[in-house]
Amino acid sequence: MKEAITVRDLSYTYSDGVKALEDVSLAVNEGERIAIIGPNGAGKTTLLLHFNGILHDTGTDTGTGTCGEIEVFGKSVEKLRMEDIIRAVGIVFQDPDDQLFMPTIFDDIAFGLINLGLKEDEVRERVERTLLRFGLSGYEERCPHHLSYGEKKKVALAAVMSMEPRILVLDEPTANLDPRNRAELIATIKDLNEREGITVVTATHDVxxxxxxxxxxxxxxxxxIAEGSVQKIFSDAELLKDSNLEVPEVFALFKVLQSFGYNCEELPLSINAAREEFEEMKKNNAFINSILKSARKLV
Ligand SMILES: Nc1ncnc2c1ncn2[C@@H]1O[C@H](COP(=O)(O)OP(=O)(O)OP(=O)(O)O)[C@@H](O)[C@H]1O
Ligand SMILES: [Mg+2]
Structure with missing residues (x-):
């Protein structure tokens, strides 16, 4: 399988001496969906900002800056042209105010497309298509700074997706979204991955x-500190405690059920998985009920 992002022995020290990353190595395969989790200040944002070279300063004589290697589709980020990086990796920042800086939403989405060298007609057409796709038609002339936080997050994602990157990097995408916008965003991200094969890397506290x-x-x-399937990571109670992480609520609930004797092979991690689990249980109950019924007839 092709590696979309490869990080080797990455260390990063900010100019004030804060060591944010130390010997980080990881690999993201093309088409994969990866979550990066960790407590506040763990270095998640610092790591993501290396994926497209935003952070890559080498103040080696002062002991600050970047040390290590980052490759995108096998090519060193340092050696890629800006245009190729933009086409490969789209990063949606943690704070949308860091991303939206033009006077109108139209200009904000058009900005990256113009940098890609697209012609005016194509820019216009792509902006409109993007706005429609993200339910933002009619927002063209609105000022980004007057939008609500959730709207800003949506526009920031739309601006990145308009450039059609093959890898989507999201920094706390669901933070501060209302339940409907959160569900819509999760569905959009799933869809981009499943239907378009986009590789997705998400830093999140939203367990x-x-x-x-x-x-x-x-x-x-x-x-x-650790790497593995979602199930494996959330089953490691010591790791979670040491890293100051919670388990998903559904998972915690099923753990309680388990302590009351509920038998289940894998604890569900989402409401959808819990629903499937209960459907199975219901089926089994129906099975048991029918056996009891037959047994009663026999007695
Ligand atoms: N511009 C900066 N200058 C100096 N130190 C910084 C800077 N940005 C971040 N840091 C420090 O680097 C460390 C890692 O920060 P980072 O923002 O990458 O963490 P994070 O895991 O994204 O945290 P959060 O969950 O709060 O978003 C922290 O100790 C932070 O204080
Ligand atoms: Mg962060």
Whole structure:
């Protein structure tokens, strides 16, 4: 399988001496969905900002900056042209105010497309298509700074997706969204991955969304502490405690059920998985009930 992002022995120290990353190595395969989790200040944002070279300063003589290698589809980020990086990796920032800076939504979405060298007609057509796709038609002339936080997040994602990157990198995408917008965003991300094969890397504290957003998880706390399937990571109580992480609510509930004797092979991590689990249980009950009924007839 082709590696979309490869990170080797990455360390990063900010200019004030804060060591945010230490010997981080990871690999994201093309088409995979990866979550990066870890406590506040763990270095998640610092790591993501390396994926397209936003952070890549080498102040080696002062002991600050970047040390290590980052490759995108096998090519060093340092050596890629800006245009090729934009086409490969789209990053949606943690704070949409860091991303939206033009006077109108139209201009904000058009900005990246113009940088890609697209002609005016094509830019216009892509902006309109993007707005329609993200339910933002009519927002063209609105000022980004007057939008609500959730609307800003949507526009920031739309602006990145308009450039059609093959890898989508999301920094806390569900933070501060209302339930409907959160569900819509999760569905959009799933859809982009399933239908268009887009590789998705998400840094998040939203443990209830992880099983819907990721197939595999890296736990980061300046270093990579653990890696594995969502089920494996959430089953490691010691790791979660040490890393100051919670388990999804559904998972916790089923753990309680288990302590009351409920038997289930894999604890569900999402409401959808819990629903499937209960459907199975219902089927089994029906089975048991029919046996009891037959037994009663026999007696
Ligand atoms: N511009 C900066 N200058 C100096 N230190 C910084 C800077 N940005 C981040 N840091 C520090 O680097 C460390 C990692 O920060 P980072 O923002 O990457 O963490 P995070 O895992 O994304 O946290 P959160 O969950 O709060 O978003 C923290 O100790 C932070 O204080
Ligand atoms: Mg962060």
């Amino acid at each position: 209830n969304a992880i099983s819907e957003l990721a197939d595999r998880v890296y736990v980061l706390n300046r270093r990579i």
